[in-house]
Amino acid sequence: MPASPAAYLLLHLFLRLTAKTCYECLIDGGQFCLENNKCIGNSTEIKCEKSVDLSINCPSVPALQYAYDDEFVRYTVLPVIAAARRPDPQVCLDNQLPTMKAFKRREANCSSLFSDVKCAGYTGYDETRKLIVLSIRGSHGVHQYYDLWKIGNQNGTIPFFDVGRVTKVFHDNFESLWFGGLGEDLHHLIKTYPDFEIWVGGQTDIQTDNFFQFQITGYSMGASLALITSAYMALTGMSHPHNMKVILLGCPRCTDYQFAMWHSMNFPYSYHIIHAHDYAPRVPFFDNIDNISLYHPRTEVWYNNEMKEGDGYIICEQADQPFCSSQIQNLSTPDHMHYFNMDITRWADHGCPKNREDFKPIFGTHQRIIFEEEKGNSSPVNYQFVLAVITVLFNFI
Numbered sequence: 001m002p003a004s005p006a007a008y009l010l011l012h013l014f015l016r017l018t019a020k021t022c023y024e025c026l027i028d029g030g031q032f033c034l035e036n037n038k039c040i041g042n043s044t045e046i047k048c049e050k051s052v053d054l055s056i057n058c059p060s061v062p063a064l065q066y067a068y069d070d071e072f073v074r075y076t077v078l079p080v081i082a083a084a085r086r087p088d089p090q091v092c093l094d095n096q097l098p099t100m101k102a103f104k105r106r107e108a109n110c111s112s113l114f115s116d117v118k119c120a121g122y123t124g125y126d127e128t129r130k131l132i133v134l135s136i137r138g139s140h141g142v143h144q145y146y147d148l149w150k151i152g153n154q155n156g157t158i159p160f161f162d163v164g165r166v167t168k169v170f171h172d173n174f175e176s177l178w179f180g181g182l183g184e185d186l187h188h189l190i191k192t193y194p195d196f197e198i199w200v201g202g203q204t205d206i207q208t209d210n211f212f213q214f215q216i217t218g219y220s221m222g223a224s225l226a227l228i229t230s231a232y233m234a235l236t237g238m239s240h241p242h243n244m245k246v247i248l249l250g251c252p253r254c255t256d257y258q259f260a261m262w263h264s265m266n267f268p269y270s271y272h273i274i275h276a277h278d279y280a281p282r283v284p285f286f287d288n289i290d291n292i293s294l295y296h297p298r299t300e301v302w303y304n305n306e307m308k309e310g311d312g313y314i315i316c317e318q319a320d321q322p323f324c325s326s327q328i329q330n331l332s333t334p335d336h337m338h339y340f341n342m343d344i345t346r347w348a349d350h351g352c353p354k355n356r357e358d359f360k361p362i363f364g365t366h367q368r369i370i371f372e373e374e375k376g377n378s379s380p381v382n383y384q385f386v387l388a389v390i391t392v393l394f395n396f397i
């Protein structure tokens with residue numbers, strides 16, 4: 001959508017004005033009509049096809065200095081994500097971001113049910129770019145999928161500081177990894193390079209052999225660990241959210257309305273990117289242990305195409321359903337496997353070679369699975385489990 005910086009700025013200013021009206025309208029118990037930007041109260045006589053009834057969905061886009069940049073994510077963030085997949089992240093870094101050095105890789109036990117379920121991640125730094133990197137690998141193998149499914153379904157969400165609720169299983173895994181060394185390594189690097197930017201990234205394994213028919217309720221680890229990490233770092237004072245960049249790819253819902261609102265209000269640069277009909281970001285709607293709806297924090301970037309170089313995207317003016325990508329009914333697993341027209345797993349397995357051409361998706365991304373959404377009731381949303389790729393970038397200015 002941001003055709004030019006000037007147009008983007010105008011849109012931003014316009015939406016800031018309407019957002020104020022929208023908040024006031026909702027506080028007064030009305031609905032805000034998006035067709036004419038007017039408050040329509042709650043009378044059913046006035047017809048409005050597109051209206052907003054949650055403050056989190058009042059129209060707005062990030063300010064110009066936090067505007068989304070496709071090229072940055074495509075060429076600089078993806079290698080950081082891919083490197084987390086490897087036991088030797090330096091191989092990917094050498095090929096793609098040669099001045100970046102891996103510092104330490106850590107593993108932690110990440111399951112109360114299985115002893116072979118590990119979380120892993122690495123820290124790194126780049127003295128040329130003035131960066132510190134923290135990248136977390138996502139779910140790994142059948143036992144971990146089962147653990148996420150089981151604990152995700154049975155144990156619901158837990159309070160996170162005083163800013164809302166997050167999915168418990170991810171919170172547990174975040175703590176295992178963070179207190180298993182990653183947090184300490186990051187503290188060390190921040191002490192050594194106090195004025196460096198920090199990027200934090202995480203991903204799930206996107207192996208096609210994990211393409212089994214496994215019913216799971218929208219719990220994908222990399223996404224949640226990244227979001228929780230960004231919030232944890234902000235809430236413990238490691239970084240101010242204004243100095244962070246949060247980027248999530250194919251992220252499932254894992255936070256309640258209050259957390260989503262808090263994150264949206266406090267992180268000016270936070271994007272979760274959705275590829276076409278990717279099913280993962282559309283689930284789950286509901287935590288049926290605690291009986292609460294789950295929401296995405298802002299801001300959605302939706303590529304309803306193959307995500308090739310130069311393909312367009314939408315910066316969603318609303319935070320979550322029923323807008324932008326969540327209007328789509330046909331969901332897709334292949335779309336979840338491929339972001340930025342890359343088979344990231346295969347690319348990482350080969351050490352992230354410079355020539356990306358050989359690592360385009362092998363099969364088309366047009367295959368769709370039909371998926372019945374069960375909106376707003378107490379039954380969990382079932383779907384085929386694949387994976388999400390997630391990155392959080394912390395930008396210390």
Ligand SMILES: *[C@@H]1O[C@H](CO)[C@@H](O)[C@H](O)[C@H]1NC(C)=O
Binds near residue numbers: 043
């Ligand atoms: C909407 O309805 C509620 C209760 O039905 C009422 O208290 C409130 O005043 C109404 N708000 C508007 C803007 O009509």
Ligand SMILES: *[C@@H]1O[C@H](CO)[C@@H](O)[C@H](O)[C@H]1NC(C)=O
Binds near residue numbers: 107108109115180
């Ligand atoms: C993980 O658990 C195994 C036993 O199940 C133990 O031997 C190992 O030391 C644990 N690893 C960590 C990092 O705690």
Ligand SMILES: *[C@@H]1O[C@H](CO)[C@@H](O)[C@H](O)[C@H]1NC(C)=O
Binds near residue numbers: 112
């Ligand atoms: C999940 O909940 C079950 C049942 O309430 C409990 O027995 C179990 O210890 C919990 N597991 C975790 C990892 O929180």
Ligand SMILES: *[C@@H]1O[C@H](CO)[C@@H](O)[C@H](O)[C@H]1NC(C)=O
Binds near residue numbers: 288291
């Ligand atoms: C959630 O709803 C179910 C079914 O209506 C109920 O059994 C359960 O006690 C509720 N849980 C909470 C935390 O309110």
Ligand SMILES: *[C@@H]1O[C@H](CO)[C@@H](O)[C@H](O)[C@H]1NC(C)=O
Binds near residue numbers: 330368
């Ligand atoms: C959704 O799926 C149906 C059935 O396969 C198909 O007819 C329709 O064109 C699809 N719509 C989109 C937008 O892909």
